[in-house]
Amino acid sequence: MSQKIITANNLGDGLVVFLDASGGWTTEIAESRIIGTGELDEALAYAKAQHDAQIVVEPYEIDVELHPDAGIPVPLRLRERIRAAKGPTVAYGEAELAERAALPTAASASR
Amino acid sequence: MYRYDEFDHDFVQARVAQFRDQVERRVGGELTEDQFKPLRLQNGVYLQLHAYMLRIAVPYGTLNGRQMRRLADIARRYDRGYGHFTTRQNLQFNWPKLSDIPDILSELAEVEMHAIQTSGNCIRNVTADHFAGAAADEVDDPRPYAEILRQWSSLHPEFLFLPRKFKVAVTGADRDRAAIQVHDIGLQLKRDAAGRIGFAVYVGGGQGRTPMVAKKIRDFLPEEDLLSYCEAILRVYNLSGRRDNKYKARIKILVHETGAEEITRQVEEEWERIKDGVLRLPAEEVERIRAYFALPADLAPRAADPSLAASRAADPDFDAFVARNTHPHRVPGHVSVTVSLKAIGGTPGDATADQMDAVAAIAERFGHDEIRVSHEQNLILPHVAETDLRAVYDGLVAAELATANAGFITDIIACPGLDYCALANARSIPVAQRISQRFGDIARQREIGDLKIKISGCINACGHHHVGHIGILGVEKKGEEFYQISLGGSGDENAAIGEIIGRGFSTEEIVDAVETLVDTYLAHRSRPEESFLDTYRRLGQAPFKEALYGAA
Numbered sequence A: 001m002s003q004k005i006i007t008a009n010n011l012g013d014g015l016v017v018f019l020d021a022s023g024g025w026t027t028e029i030a031e032s033r034i035i036g037t038g039e040l041d042e043a044l045a046y047a048k049a050q051h052d053a054q055i056v057v058e059p060y061e062i063d064v065e066l067h068p069d070a071g072i073p074v075p076l077r078l079r080e081r082i083r084a085a086k087g088p089t090v091a092y093g094e095a096e097l098a099e100r101a102a103l104p105t106a107a108s109a110s111r
Numbered sequence B: 001m002y003r004y005d006e007f008d009h010d011f012v013q014a015r016v017a018q019f020r021d022q023v024e025r026r027v028g029g030e031l032t033e034d035q036f037k038p039l040r041l042q043n044g045v046y047l048q049l050h051a052y053m054l055r056i057a058v059p060y061g062t063l064n065g066r067q068m069r070r071l072a073d074i075a076r077r078y079d080r081g082y083g084h085f086t087t088r089q090n091l092q093f094n095w096p097k098l099s100d101i102p103d104i105l106s107e108l109a110e111v112e113m114h115a116i117q118t119s120g121n122c123i124r125n126v127t128a129d130h131f132a133g134a135a136a137d138e139v140d141d142p143r144p145y146a147e148i149l150r151q152w153s154s155l156h157p158e159f160l161f162l163p164r165k166f167k168v169a170v171t172g173a174d175r176d177r178a179a180i181q182v183h184d185i186g187l188q189l190k191r192d193a194a195g196r197i198g199f200a201v202y203v204g205g206g207q208g209r210t211p212m213v214a215k216k217i218r219d220f221l222p223e224e225d226l227l228s229y230c231e232a233i234l235r236v237y238n239l240s241g242r243r244d245n246k247y248k249a250r251i252k253i254l255v256h257e258t259g260a261e262e263i264t265r266q267v268e269e270e271w272e273r274i275k276d277g278v279l280r281l282p283a284e285e286v287e288r289i290r291a292y293f294a295l296p297a298d299l300a301p302r303a304a305d306p307s308l309a310a311s312r313a314a315d316p317d318f319d320a321f322v323a324r325n326t327h328p329h330r331v332p333g334h335v336s337v338t339v340s341l342k343a344i345g346g347t348p349g350d351a352t353a354d355q356m357d358a359v360a361a362i363a364e365r366f367g368h369d370e371i372r373v374s375h376e377q378n379l380i381l382p383h384v385a386e387t388d389l390r391a392v393y394d395g396l397v398a399a400e401l402a403t404a405n406a407g408f409i410t411d412i413i414a415c416p417g418l419d420y421c422a423l424a425n426a427r428s429i430p431v432a433q434r435i436s437q438r439f440g441d442i443a444r445q446r447e448i449g450d451l452k453i454k455i456s457g458c459i460n461a462c463g464h465h466h467v468g469h470i471g472i473l474g475v476e477k478k479g480e481e482f483y484q485i486s487l488g489g490s491g492d493e494n495a496a497i498g499e500i501i502g503r504g505f506s507t508e509e510i511v512d513a514v515e516t517l518v519d520t521y522l523a524h525r526s527r528p529e530e531s532f533l534d535t536y537r538r539l540g541q542a543p544f545k546e547a548l549y550g551a552a
């Protein structure tokens, strides 16, 4: 059965954050607060207040499943999995060049 | 290139100061997101999936080495060492901190760059042919007119709150490399029988949810009337364009619903009223702007380079590069070079800071300090002497920028998609990368010839999929990524919107589907010179459909 957590973007650096159990915001989805049954309205109201207090931007709830072994929440939607991964699903910048250089076929085809 | 005058400098600096204050008030808690959002958008700042994104205007795609170095420097110091060149000839940084953005903008202003009007419902960055001022087939350089339009449209008080965004493109040749027929206004420079300069005017083209090819509403508009006529178009649109529904607010819908004839009548009527007023362009002013775009003084005709043939014969990679990535120049002994940002398996349009520096250095040394950004997400060195080609090529190889694939199947346009974009339904970049790898072999690309694949991660069509010979649109179906294919689109002078071929394909299937289409083309083309697009236009969907889905 799916559970819910709350996410937003940080106001200052725009990074993806999740509401944690202490009422703060974390970039680690593993540290996010799993919203218990009947607690969603309260949690959203709190998050909205954090938006109004200019801490985060536009919080909303997402559906997650708890990873069977690690117990870490895994978002159901790909969009949220990509956000939780803190970056694109592809290598970028210098890392992309390095990754391509490591591919023997790509190196010879690159010209 | 155009240099800021005092007015431009003051204006951009004042804007940075204003935005700095707005950011401070936002971070300090005085402004809410609702209040701040329109302000940040007016300065090119978006909030994307992972972070803020800053979109910087590269007016009509023209840059010099100093500006490119500044972009590299900003990428290194404020971002993650790279940037993304877009289909609107802009550059996007994906990771700036909000509080750093005023500093970034102020550093950009020092090199005469800004992010104004790269977002919002205003007249956006004017785009132009990336070979402008260099192409052998050009009637005249479109950039002076793009610059005149930029000055007119910058903070034009009447047009800052249009029903929707508004995009203008200008081409200087019959061969349309600026996709003018899928813009709100498309201008094609031409000469009349008397040799006077003017424009064919197209209105109401666009992509997105409701793609439309523009209607030509005037065959020849004299140069001096450029601004008054555009103002008349904008007035008709501003007055009658729909504001009740965001999806029906672009001028293409107005033209479609009202009819091109009636729109033309309204535009001409308004124009009659204002054409002899303040907007009439004085010839001296056009000349003044034009002087900024004159060919570099030391760009003189040169004899053909006899060593080039030998050098090409000795090095097949260099030969492939010259054959594919150079374009005829109007001055003998020169070419325009395409610097491919489409390495096999790479992210289309991305360049690292080091690569930007490398291109700047090559441009300064061998390219008269000129660089262009193409709407196909490549960079261009517009003025390179044939005698310098080898050195330019070697420099590009060293920077991993010498992929010899301009216009080939691996020269794919892809929007950022679900890897970055908050509006996306599906990823674009990994699909582009996998197609690129599948067709990475250069001999195979050569066999296939000209083929434009364009990929968008949602119906907003930033990846121009509607005008791809093969267009790919990412959609979300039951939580999964799906890709819809359309065929036969084209953004050139014979513009056409691609037609959807059938049901979509899963992530696993999409690359095979593209390969099936390519194989079908190869099997059916009448001769090797018949391009994919021509073959499709001759045969229609049937053989492609059958190959993809089996006989009906």
Ligand code: SF4
Pocket (backbone or CB within 6 Å): B415, B416, B417, B418, B421, B422, B423, B424, B425, B456, B457, B458, B459, B460, B461, B462, B463
């Ligand atoms: S086409 Fe859609 S997914 Fe791609 S960049 Fe534009 S808005 Fe984002």
